[in-house]
Amino acid sequence: MLLAGCGGEGPVKTQIEEARKVVFLSARGERPFETGQRNLLARLTANDARYQIQILDAGFSAETQRRQFQEAMAQAPYAIVLDALETAGLESDVRAAVAKGVQVIGLGESSVPLGCTSVLVADQKKLGQLAGELVVKALKAKAADAGQGEAAGRVVEIRGDDESLISQQRHEGFEAALKAAPGVILVHDAPGEWSLAGGRDRAADALRLQQSFDIVYAHNDLMALGAAATLKDRRENVMIIGTDGFRGREGGMTLVGDGEIDATVYQPLLVDFAWVLLKKMAETPGFQPKTRYEMPLRTILPKDVDDIRRNGLPKYPEF
Template structure:
């Protein structure tokens, strides 16, 4: 009898757990790309917080393709998720996706990159303009206001690229002895940055420092510089594990460190508040810090 009761209890517990899992609200996270360690960390932070708060989190990868992003959002809209967290591939292109969720009355929270259209309940991100200023000031200090600078820009149309570049130029353009000799996009991609940097190295005989809008591009640029035999310091942005390790190893001069996991966590915390009808700020900044050796 004891064994029968135990078996019945186990079966009932499993049924209860299954019902609870099905009853848990599902929120979606549509990420620009999971082929970038920064966004993998962001996803991990969101998953951890969702689990802690009792939500199911559905994650979809847009592979840096706005069309794929729209298809992903339409897919989760059809699944009737409770809320959409989206890290846009492009701040302009994401408008259609946000409006698709708006039409379905699904609240939207943007992470890291903003949306230039549609109704968004809240935006969670680092202050990218402030981070760009931090990088710019570091470059000015490193070169003592004199020298030739290369800027590797992120994905055109992404708010993070625009804002980081804006903050950077607010500082370096005021230093009369500094000249930005090349400023080219490499789409936040390591391989593209390597190729772009190779071309810039051939075209520019004098380069004193490189600023890249993210660590992936910084690492690509550093590899190209190493292969050329020249010694040029590179400053990155994001503070990925690999980026920080490269700083500690001397391969990068510095990185402006975002807290990707915290952005994901705060995104889910904000989603929870929105779903409970609580008031949330239009923008929640996440602290940045400079990492040097």
């Protein structure tokens, strides 16, 4: 006897949608910003069974990164998030991937020439410029408090390294901003290799060679923290500015909030918006992203931390 309402075609099988494969090709090993990117993407994707994430790092090797890209393509992924080390050799791979329907989201200026589906950019020169403007503003305030007309001061810059485009652009923006105040002089400029130890060592060198200075600007928050550790009792008279500003033990927002450094220049972890963009493309038929998105930047001082906790960081660009 058949149950009422049942046809004779047998049970209907429920089709389970196959998880979309997303591969993140990170580039620069254990630098705090890159580690923060990988950790954030892992958290964002952890509870969404519709996506399967794989995270790889090239460890500064362009050859390794191209091999990883080709191996990722062999898995027929839905998307590749790419922090490109070089354009040479990768452009043909990226364009071929996009032609096959793979969504390739590039992170940073180095990805712009590759023909990605979309590229997310944080203007590194602008980051340096914001730091320089903060230096000039702080020294103008110091001069006003002392009854002096012109801003004047001695500044130390701790670069990430001597080779990367990121460091060069941050330095160019920083140096250009300082020119607004002729009395503000960059007296020491050396690479700290993006590390806590490098920040400590370069600050020690500056103390030995320059004896005194007013402000330290470091190309990441970890080097700024290292400089703070070296300066110790001089901290009251030296302002320390970092860069990146993300939350977490090695992030500038946390370090500023805890009083470990005095300020940071915030750039967002790009994978956050990349993840939003990928889901939008997957779940909204007909949606086409812009070829380029410019990420919001800002400075963060102690007075800003509580406001950011209440109201959030700058909004991402419109789709």
